[in-house]
Amino acid sequence: MSPRSTLLFLLTVLSALALLGALWPAAGVHFAGIQWSLSGPKELLWPKSEERVDISAIVSLPTDTTLVDTTATAAIVAADSARTISFVLDSSALPPLEERIRLHYPNDDRTVLQPLFAALRQAAKRSAPIRVLHFGDSQIEGDRITSYLRHKFQARFGGGGPGLVPIDDIVPSFSIERSLTGEWDRHTILGKRRKDLLHGRYGVLTNYARFTPALPDSVALDGIDHEAGIRISPLARAYRSVGNYDRCRIFLGHHRNGVHWELAQEGTTLHSADLEPSDALQIGEVGGLQPGVPVDITFRADDSPEVYGISLEASGGVCVDNIGMRGSAAYEFAALDATLLRGMFAALDPRLVILQYGGNAMPDISSGEQASRYGSFFGTVVQRFKRWLPNAAIIVIGPSDMSIKEGELFITRPFLEEVNTALKQNCLANGAVYWDLFTAMGGRNSMVSWVEAEPPLAATDYTHFSPQGARKVGELFWSAFINDFATTSKEQP
Template identity: 35%
Template sequence: MKPFKILLFLLSVLVILFIVSLFFPEQGIHINERLSLQFISPDEILKPDTFEYADISSIISQSIAIHDSMPSGDPVFSNEEGILLDTIRADEDSLRIKVHRIEFPGGDSTLLYPIFRQLRKVKSTGELIRIMHYGDSQIEGDRMTSFIRYKLQGRFGGSGIGLQPLVSLYGYQISLKHASSENWLRYTAFGNADTTLGHSHYGALGCFARFTPHSADSLSPDTVIQEAWIELTGSGRTWSGRAAFHQCRIFFGNNPEPLLYKMYVDDTLVDADFLAVTDGLEIKEWHFNQSPAKLKFSFYGEVSPDFYAIALDDEQGVAVDNIPMRGSAGLVFTKIEQDMLKKMFDVLNVKMFILQFGGNVVPYMVDNYSYYEKWFTGQLKALKALCPDIPIVVIGVSDMSTKEKDRFITYPNLENIRDALKSASFSAGCAYWDMFEAMGGRNSMPSWVYAQPPLATSDFVHFNERGARVIAEMFYNALIYEYEAYLKNLK
């Protein structure tokens, strides 16, 4: 073929492509949820692409581990490479330029004073107080919570990793190795709840476990003795010995007949007895002079009780629970029987709630999220009705990305969901921490994914362990900023 004809052919192709670009839909042609056809537009050809991901360099450089009046013998936290992180004392002046502040309805930071009063006196009273961190999959595996726990226990005392389901829901936990027999059944108030239960006694974790199926007729003449077991071992990844615990409590209920248990500490049988018959909430507890390296329970019975939780705590100080609810939008608390829930909160001596939800609403795009604001407000008010003097801090949704052509952008509805959460928080008299803005705002998640080393996973939704630690540190700094301001006001 002659060069002229080749040139003519190429020019014809370019003209055809240009004409196609003039009429091709700007948003592409949607095939299905995973596939759409895109075509370059004339503007993209003629104008330079000025799109940039958010610059988070200053956020990361300012996010430093704060040495906030910790005992001098407590090692400073280091990262996986053993690089010691910079430290400063956490006082109001040093934090001011680094902290993305917690927001309050009407600017009233005294909302947090009840928990601050508890923290200030906890060492002198010898009391065990509890902070419960509820959230969606962003906190699974003790991500975020573990760092908040480490810092609070380091400053105010305490150890142990707090409440756990008897059977791991997700099979991964930074702070604990959790094994169990295969005959356990799990029931949750969130996700695909079992509508045949006939009750809503899920407890403070919103779930319970059994080793025999639930039945309206729990006692059958043909039943045989069933055995089930759980084994808990330290992961070795909890900072500065904070996994050590000196008391263990099992929360159970709906137990129609005495249930034999055996408890093994470091493979030695140390206790065998029966769990009491009850149709309400019961607690069995043990105390240890030395924290067990491994704890195993075996259960034997014809009918299983409902096991709500196991608590691994110190005798005093601060306990911080990690309570992930995969797939939940935070609309679960009113689905749990309220009298039992209140009793469990009271027994656990809960002094603060942290609620971190919203991410599971993002994929469902609508023009208005007033429905979610209303529903979430209802959940907050339900918690406050149960525990009227306990402050609640809502951590808002993080940035989340969807792919547009060859780049990742913030979901177009995300800020509307953020605003709905904030408005709900203020309407219910709760504090709000804007994680979306704290991490850099619009189009910041790709910057966390592409950071070196990465701070988020390739789904452009979830932080990895390193990133979860960074964002948890930012929240902790914001909380301690308010605490330091509270102390200053006392003078």
């Protein structure tokens, strides 16, 4: 081949690649399980310089890593449960972050949280805990972020225990270990559901479990007693207050025949009860538990009740529940059975609801109009919780930064900022407090800095936080919350 022919061939190939690169979607093409990306001529000739968001103030922010001592005696743990740590506001601790991490109030009215703050000031004197429900998507599943907030609330205001936990979950918990016996079957509001189980009775945790098959009332039971159980134990890696429980509550119901259940610690039965057949919520309660000691609960019946959750908690202080809903964008709340929810809410009496959603809406949003519609929808979610819980404060945590690959660089997902703005506007308009996680963590393209931090503060999916990152998020939120609490306390002695 002559030099001229060779040059012509190379120019033809380069021109074809340049044309293909110019037409190739910036986000790439997903095929055969692989994301195929191709740089265009502009990226090759004038590559973008990768700018890093400075998160040094976040990296240097100290977080608590005090863990539970599983060898501690019950007396030591019980004494620790009764102790609260005095809080001293250090106004110089977060000057670079002070504005970014602040809570946003409806009409800038900080009195919205004053009833909650007043209750927290009396938390240690109460005979029942002040309840905090933390709902969210996969960012909080497994007790991530929630576990840190629980630790901070309970260290400051007293209380203990992991709060509400389901019989089973799709991921291990950071705070407790479950050991199951019997044929437990988990049912959830999320994902595909059985056509004969569309009743909506999933409770506050949005899932329940049973140990016999769910059968229509028209199908006869086998008449054989089935037995199942669960052991709940604080994990060694958990924060100390997780083991500081002294009572257990069980939420269950909708069983066609009687149910026998027992609760034991260290082989000693502390409580046993027989439940009559019921088509409604029932609540069992056992006090006098040994703090830090595993709790064993067994059930026996020929028709399993729907078990909506087990709560290990202290008699006072604060109790914080983790309600992670993988894949959720908060659409599922409309499908939950309102009667069951109201029954559980009445028993739990939460004073604060934290809603952390938005990330799972992003794949379906491709325009500013769709972002606005999602924000409007979420305003109705806030309204729904206000109807369910008129005495509870509501704080919405917006989505974090999330990255996609464009060429050789990772950039913030398209329309994420519009979604964040729409959520903030609609939540504030409906009386909720808003915490802007996107801005708090550094804003646009900050996720890259979190992934590349040492140690990494986020996973290489450029979406989820690492355990260290989850603690940082918890510390940022807590700093904003407790600073406002301290300011209000000075104004309202």
